[in-house]
Each structure stands twice: as structure tokens, then as C-alpha cells.
Amino acid sequence: MSEQKNIQTLKSLSIDHDSPVPLHLQVEKILRDMINDPEYQNGKFLPKEVDLSKRLGISRNTIRQATNRLVQEKLLIRKKGVGTKVAKKQVETKLSNWVSFSQEMHAQGIDFRNYEIKVSQIKADTDISEQLEVKEGHELFKLERLRGLDNGPFVYFISYFHPRIGITGNEDFERHLYDILEHEYHTIPVLSREQISAILANKFLAVKLGVPVNSAILQRKRVVYDPGNRPIEYNIGYYRADQFTYSIDIKR
Amino acid sequence: MSEQKNIQTLKSLSIDHDSPVPLHLQVEKILRDMINDPEYQNGKFLPKEVDLSKRLGISRNTIRQATNRLVQEKLLIRKKGVGTKVAKKQVETKLSNWVSFSQEMHAQGIDFRNYEIKVSQIKADTDISEQLEVKEGHELFKLERLRGLDNGPFVYFISYFHPRIGITGNEDFERHLYDILEHEYHTIPVLSREQISAILANKFLAVKLGVPVNSAILQRKRVVYDPGNRPIEYNIGYYRADQFTYSIDIKR
DNA sequence: TATGTTCTTTTGTTCAGACATTATACAAAC
DNA sequence: GTTTGTATAATGTCTGAACAAAAGAACATA
Structure with missing residues (x-):
């Protein structure tokens, strides 16, 4: 049931293995969409890497290739043994x-x-x-x-x-x-x-x-x-x- | 001969496989030293990934994990099919x-x-x-x-x-x-x-x-x-x- | 109550290998 | 001569797998 919900959420799990666009970039795109999802912005953990890997039919390494960048941009926060979630927006200081x-x-x-x-x-x-x-x-x-x-x-x-x-x-x-x-x-x-x-x-x-x-x-x-x-x-x-x-x- | 020279240059190929410091960080350190080497600053290509991998006894994946960051920092420039070299220093930014x-x-x-x-x-x-x-x-x-x-x-x-x-x-x-x-x-x-x-x-x-x-x-x-x-x-x-x-x- | 101890979950690190893509050089064909 | 193939060398992408390390939970012990 929660599984179904999640799949629903991943509207664009549209990975195109034949596209010339590298998979890790496609994954990054999907993750950026997720980051915009209010549900995840509210602190819900992203699907764990192994799950994402299975669902998208992409190796965990490639998933990480994508998340690495997002972590660097401080959009995601990964915690060993816990999970990955969307970083709280850095309100103030920006503009x-x-x-x-x-x-x-x-x-x-x-x-x-x-x-x-x-x-x-x-x-x-x-x-x-x-x-x-x-x-x-x-x-x-x-x-x-x-x-x-x-x-x-x-x-x-x-x-x-x-x-x-x-x-x-x-x-x-x-x-x-x-x-x-x-x-x-x-x-x-x-x-x-x-x-x-x-x-x-x-x-x-x-x-x-x-x-x-x-x-x-x-x-x-x-x-x-x-x-x-x-x-x-x-x-x-x-x-x-x-x-x-x-x-x-x-x-x- | 040129091989020997290179090995010489890599003074600190001192990878410690038992150290708690992850290998990719140790490699990053070594690479930063290389970047310091005038020879490489003058445009000489770094040892290719496969060589580095062999010499350091570390998988190519891990080597790339380190270079990725340096490329992101624009210290290194990688070119597919060609090689990797040290980026020309940016002009001393407006102090x-x-x-x-x-x-x-x-x-x-x-x-x-x-x-x-x-x-x-x-x-x-x-x-x-x-x-x-x-x-x-x-x-x-x-x-x-x-x-x-x-x-x-x-x-x-x-x-x-x-x-x-x-x-x-x-x-x-x-x-x-x-x-x-x-x-x-x-x-x-x-x-x-x-x-x-x-x-x-x-x-x-x-x-x-x-x-x-x-x-x-x-x-x-x-x-x-x-x-x-x-x-x-x-x-x-x-x-x-x-x-x-x-x-x-x-x-x- | 407080403090370890063990187990489980999840990310972190590392490996070895396969194939794709790009650049270059050189040879072959026009 | 210019173009077109072809071989080679280098980085780029991707896989599947294994084990390490951290956090948390459940449990046991003092």
C-alpha cells in the first residue's frame, strides 16, 4: 500500500535506456522533481538507494552518481544508517x-x-x-x-x-x-x-x-x-x- | 625512462590501505600535490587513470571519485579521449x-x-x-x-x-x-x-x-x-x- | 534508572570489469 | 589533395557485488 503510493509519487520514473542522455543525468532530473515534492520537503525520507535502484532499473552506483551532486549542492542530506532527505531551505541569506x-x-x-x-x-x-x-x-x-x-x-x-x-x-x-x-x-x-x-x-x-x-x-x-x-x-x-x-x- | 621519472615525481604514492581515511581522500591529497608540481602546471598530462590505478593499487573507480571533485573545483581538466591536466590558474580574482x-x-x-x-x-x-x-x-x-x-x-x-x-x-x-x-x-x-x-x-x-x-x-x-x-x-x-x-x- | 549489547537498516567505500564515446593519427580511397 | 575509414588511446558510463560504518531500536544487564 505504501509501496503503491510511492510508485504513484514517482510520476516520472520514465528512464529511457536508449536515450543518448546518460542515465545518471536522467536520475538527477527525477530527483530534482522529487525535491520539489512538498511531501519530501516536509522531511519525508526519499526512497532508499537500493529501492530506487530496483524501481528505476538502474544500478545503485549510478543512483549515487546523481545524488552526489545534489548533496554537494546542499539540496539533499544523506545520513549513514538513516536515509536521505531534502535539505531545509536556506531561507534568508539568499537573495x-x-x-x-x-x-x-x-x-x-x-x-x-x-x-x-x-x-x-x-x-x-x-x-x-x-x-x-x-x-x-x-x-x-x-x-x-x-x-x-x-x-x-x-x-x-x-x-x-x-x-x-x-x-x-x-x-x-x-x-x-x-x-x-x-x-x-x-x-x-x-x-x-x-x-x-x-x-x-x-x-x-x-x-x-x-x-x-x-x-x-x-x-x-x-x-x-x-x-x-x-x-x-x-x-x-x-x-x-x-x-x-x-x-x-x-x-x- | 620517462616511466621512472614519473614514479619519482609521485613522491607520496603512500597510500595507506589500513588508514581510517577513505582511499578516495588519500588519492585526492596526492592529486593536489601533483597539481603543485610545476611540470604538470606547465601542461603535461597527468598519468592516465588506468596507470594511476595500477601504480597506487587502487581501482579506477576510486581514482575517479577523487578527480571528480578536483574537476568540479576546476583545478583539473579532463578531456575524453585525450587526458587530464592541470587547469590554467584563474587570474587572481578581484581581491x-x-x-x-x-x-x-x-x-x-x-x-x-x-x-x-x-x-x-x-x-x-x-x-x-x-x-x-x-x-x-x-x-x-x-x-x-x-x-x-x-x-x-x-x-x-x-x-x-x-x-x-x-x-x-x-x-x-x-x-x-x-x-x-x-x-x-x-x-x-x-x-x-x-x-x-x-x-x-x-x-x-x-x-x-x-x-x-x-x-x-x-x-x-x-x-x-x-x-x-x-x-x-x-x-x-x-x-x-x-x-x-x-x-x-x-x-x- | 541507567548503561551496555546486539541486531537491523541504510548509507559509505571499494572493487573488477564491460562497453560507449571522443580525439587523434595514419592509412586508404576518391 | 581531400576525404574517408580504421586502429588506438583516453576518458565517460554503467553494472553487480561485497563489506564497512553509523544510527537507531530492541533488549538485556547492573
């Missing part, structure tokens, strides 16, 4: 990595809250003027957000927007920030230049984030640029270090 | 923001010092075993380095190396680490998976880095992977936050 924070969270299915949102108009100080490449004293918008999960806030964001963008201060900042930028202002961020360091919580941050003074805080400053290398936003984030780790993949 | 730390510094013309270097052999704990994908308790090398500028150390590094690499502990760790890995071990890092967070200095770190206890410390954990997605090194760095900021460009 996300650098999308806006709320999108990051959203993509991971984490429910996200704004505890405070405040918009104000300020004059650029030295730091801001350097980062956003505007003259000191230039008027621009400052957005402050205290954000976190149900159990409380864990990050305090300050954003400054380049005047060129034309932020009015009346935007709905409950929406994803980069959504607003892309769709309302046709401003597409393509580069994020980040500086990360560690500081101790001062009184202000301690209160906002609900931690003792002098707790460890992860500070991320970043300037986001458009395709013409013009700065869009200067963003400073203060993260509770006990609740947040900054993850990133760097390829070369 | 973008992720080369090793000393290289980074070096490129910026900053003079760099090692205050302490210590190598030891340890057993993998849970964390290490997860990060490096080895079994808990497995023996491997731990490298500790206290590094900084003339005015004192500002980072404490701990590195763990995957046993597969074959670190002996006798390397000259004054050299750039990734130089050693690439040129001595033909292990090319292509991906760095990093986790950055903030902590407070404990007694140990405070002494090493010359800061008060409970100072802000930037902690970077990273696992560096080879082209086959196998972990090479697990590295933990503790930076004086008052002297170091982590900078990175993220493009999309």
Missing part, C-alpha cells in the same frame, strides 16, 4: 541578505511590528552631509522607527533620505520602505555600503530597546545607492546584540 | 572585500603585526562540528592569533581547519593564511558565510586586547567554503570595537 529589514523578516515568515514611528525634518550635520553627499545644513527628512517582534522591540532605526527623492513625510511607513522607494519614487537601490560596529547602550538606547545601560549593541550604518551611484538613504540601525546577529554570504 | 584580513591590510599599505601565534590540536566540540561538518570529538588544528598594528593588538582570531585540508601545524603562519591554503593545499575559498554580532569583553579578551572588561567587542564568526561547498575553515574574530569597523559593499 534577501540585503533587502530591507522588514522584507527580510517577512520572507522568513516572522511577524513584525513597529513600536514607534516618527518623522521629522532636520538640517544635515557633518556626518549626514558626508554620507548623503549634500551640503551641511541642507533640510531633509529623518525617519525613526522602533521595531521588533511580539516580545518587544529589538532594533532602533534612523533613516535620512536624500532630498532628491522627494520624500514628503506623509508616506505610509508601515509599508516596506524599499517598496515605497521603488514604486512611489522609482528609485531602485542597487548598492548598500555598510559599516558595522559594536557599541555600548547609552541611556536613550537602553530605554528604547529595553536593555540595561552598557549592554552590547550591534550598530549598522549603511548608505544605499541607486544605479547611478547616487546616495538614496543613510540608515543607522541599533540592534540588541542578544537578539540579533547579522548574517551574510560573501562570494567571490 | 574584493573578502580576502583574508592580513591581505586586506597589506593591500591598504597598513603594516601589520602578529603579537601571538599559537597552534594546538583539539577535539571538535558541538559548535565546531556543526560549522565544519565533522563529527564531534574529531581531532583538528586550532590556530590562535593576536594581531594588530604598532600601537597594539586589536583583534584576536581563532581558526579551526577541516581535517581534510591536512594542516600539519608546522606551516609558517606569518604568511597570509589564504596564500597558504591556495598554494600549499590547493584549497580555494569561494564563499564566506559570516555572522556578526556584538558582545562584551570578558576577562580573557580584555587582557588580550588591552581593554577594560565589558568593553564593546565586535565578534565575527565565519565559515569559509571551497567550490564544492565543503567547509575549509571556521574562524572567529574578536575586534576592539573602538578601533575597528566592519565594512562591506553589498550589490544586487
Whole structure:
């Protein structure tokens, strides 16, 4: 009965022994299909090698030739004495990595809250003027957000927007920030230049984030640029270090 | 005559059939040595598979198991009907923001010092075993380095190396680490998976880095992977936050 | 209760051999 | 001379089989 089910599942056990396509590639294809099957994504073990071998009429060695690659790609996880199953998706870091924070969270299915949102108009100080490449004293918008999960806030964001963008201060900042930028202002961020360091919580941050003074805080400053290398936003984030780790993949 | 030469070249045809290290890994090691040989780098074909098989007393299948990976890493080029040779080295890739730390510094013309270097052999704990994908308790090398500028150390590094690499502990760790890995071990890092967070200095770190206890410390954990997605090194760095900021460009 | 001990299941490693496919060189045919 | 076969050499694919090693379960023992 479970046997029948399995055979059913293997819809494309259509191995063509006469095809010029090597068998191991055909097997790989079939396995990739299986990997997409929700049943296997949910942790069910793949048919064991000997079974696959029998069912497909292909030697176990050839089966392994195919699975080897998939294991290397970290799509499958094999465990000696146990079995083979589909690897949990590496959610985050993939594309996300650098999308806006709320999108990051959203993509991971984490429910996200704004505890405070405040918009104000300020004059650029030295730091801001350097980062956003505007003259000191230039008027621009400052957005402050205290954000976190149900159990409380864990990050305090300050954003400054380049005047060129034309932020009015009346935007709905409950929406994803980069959504607003892309769709309302046709401003597409393509580069994020980040500086990360560690500081101790001062009184202000301690209160906002609900931690003792002098707790460890992860500070991320970043300037986001458009395709013409013009700065869009200067963003400073203060993260509770006990609740947040900054993850990133760097390829070369 | 040419036969004799070849046998000479294969200095380490020391296959140990009783070793717990799988034969295909031993073969891989030998091949990496061959890749180092200038003769082969100049385009000479490697011994053909059947010969290798005979000489090492190992089946051709197992030889291929090893070469497969090296081909995947683009260190070897196999051509059906022709032979196998060492691939031309890729041009020194853009030493973008992720080369090793000393290289980074070096490129910026900053003079760099090692205050302490210590190598030891340890057993993998849970964390290490997860990060490096080895079994808990497995023996491997731990490298500790206290590094900084003339005015004192500002980072404490701990590195763990995957046993597969074959670190002996006798390397000259004054050299750039990734130089050693690439040129001595033909292990090319292509991906760095990093986790950055903030902590407070404990007694140990405070002494090493010359800061008060409970100072802000930037902690970077990273696992560096080879082209086959196998972990090479697990590295933990503790930076004086008052002297170091982590900078990175993220493009999309 | 805790701790070994043994058995079973499943992947990991290795082997020896067969035949396919591709590239090359050389010879034969046009 | 150019093309076309043919032999040879090398890697590519595939098989069937055996045993090793790890994980887990069931069981026994202290």
C-alpha cells in the first residue's frame, strides 16, 4: 500500500535506456522533481538507494552518481544508517541578505511590528552631509522607527533620505520602505555600503530597546545607492546584540 | 625512462590501505600535490587513470571519485579521449572585500603585526562540528592569533581547519593564511558565510586586547567554503570595537 | 534508572570489469 | 589533395557485488 503510493509519487520514473542522455543525468532530473515534492520537503525520507535502484532499473552506483551532486549542492542530506532527505531551505541569506529589514523578516515568515514611528525634518550635520553627499545644513527628512517582534522591540532605526527623492513625510511607513522607494519614487537601490560596529547602550538606547545601560549593541550604518551611484538613504540601525546577529554570504 | 621519472615525481604514492581515511581522500591529497608540481602546471598530462590505478593499487573507480571533485573545483581538466591536466590558474580574482584580513591590510599599505601565534590540536566540540561538518570529538588544528598594528593588538582570531585540508601545524603562519591554503593545499575559498554580532569583553579578551572588561567587542564568526561547498575553515574574530569597523559593499 | 549489547537498516567505500564515446593519427580511397 | 575509414588511446558510463560504518531500536544487564 505504501509501496503503491510511492510508485504513484514517482510520476516520472520514465528512464529511457536508449536515450543518448546518460542515465545518471536522467536520475538527477527525477530527483530534482522529487525535491520539489512538498511531501519530501516536509522531511519525508526519499526512497532508499537500493529501492530506487530496483524501481528505476538502474544500478545503485549510478543512483549515487546523481545524488552526489545534489548533496554537494546542499539540496539533499544523506545520513549513514538513516536515509536521505531534502535539505531545509536556506531561507534568508539568499537573495534577501540585503533587502530591507522588514522584507527580510517577512520572507522568513516572522511577524513584525513597529513600536514607534516618527518623522521629522532636520538640517544635515557633518556626518549626514558626508554620507548623503549634500551640503551641511541642507533640510531633509529623518525617519525613526522602533521595531521588533511580539516580545518587544529589538532594533532602533534612523533613516535620512536624500532630498532628491522627494520624500514628503506623509508616506505610509508601515509599508516596506524599499517598496515605497521603488514604486512611489522609482528609485531602485542597487548598492548598500555598510559599516558595522559594536557599541555600548547609552541611556536613550537602553530605554528604547529595553536593555540595561552598557549592554552590547550591534550598530549598522549603511548608505544605499541607486544605479547611478547616487546616495538614496543613510540608515543607522541599533540592534540588541542578544537578539540579533547579522548574517551574510560573501562570494567571490 | 620517462616511466621512472614519473614514479619519482609521485613522491607520496603512500597510500595507506589500513588508514581510517577513505582511499578516495588519500588519492585526492596526492592529486593536489601533483597539481603543485610545476611540470604538470606547465601542461603535461597527468598519468592516465588506468596507470594511476595500477601504480597506487587502487581501482579506477576510486581514482575517479577523487578527480571528480578536483574537476568540479576546476583545478583539473579532463578531456575524453585525450587526458587530464592541470587547469590554467584563474587570474587572481578581484581581491574584493573578502580576502583574508592580513591581505586586506597589506593591500591598504597598513603594516601589520602578529603579537601571538599559537597552534594546538583539539577535539571538535558541538559548535565546531556543526560549522565544519565533522563529527564531534574529531581531532583538528586550532590556530590562535593576536594581531594588530604598532600601537597594539586589536583583534584576536581563532581558526579551526577541516581535517581534510591536512594542516600539519608546522606551516609558517606569518604568511597570509589564504596564500597558504591556495598554494600549499590547493584549497580555494569561494564563499564566506559570516555572522556578526556584538558582545562584551570578558576577562580573557580584555587582557588580550588591552581593554577594560565589558568593553564593546565586535565578534565575527565565519565559515569559509571551497567550490564544492565543503567547509575549509571556521574562524572567529574578536575586534576592539573602538578601533575597528566592519565594512562591506553589498550589490544586487 | 541507567548503561551496555546486539541486531537491523541504510548509507559509505571499494572493487573488477564491460562497453560507449571522443580525439587523434595514419592509412586508404576518391 | 581531400576525404574517408580504421586502429588506438583516453576518458565517460554503467553494472553487480561485497563489506564497512553509523544510527537507531530492541533488549538485556547492573
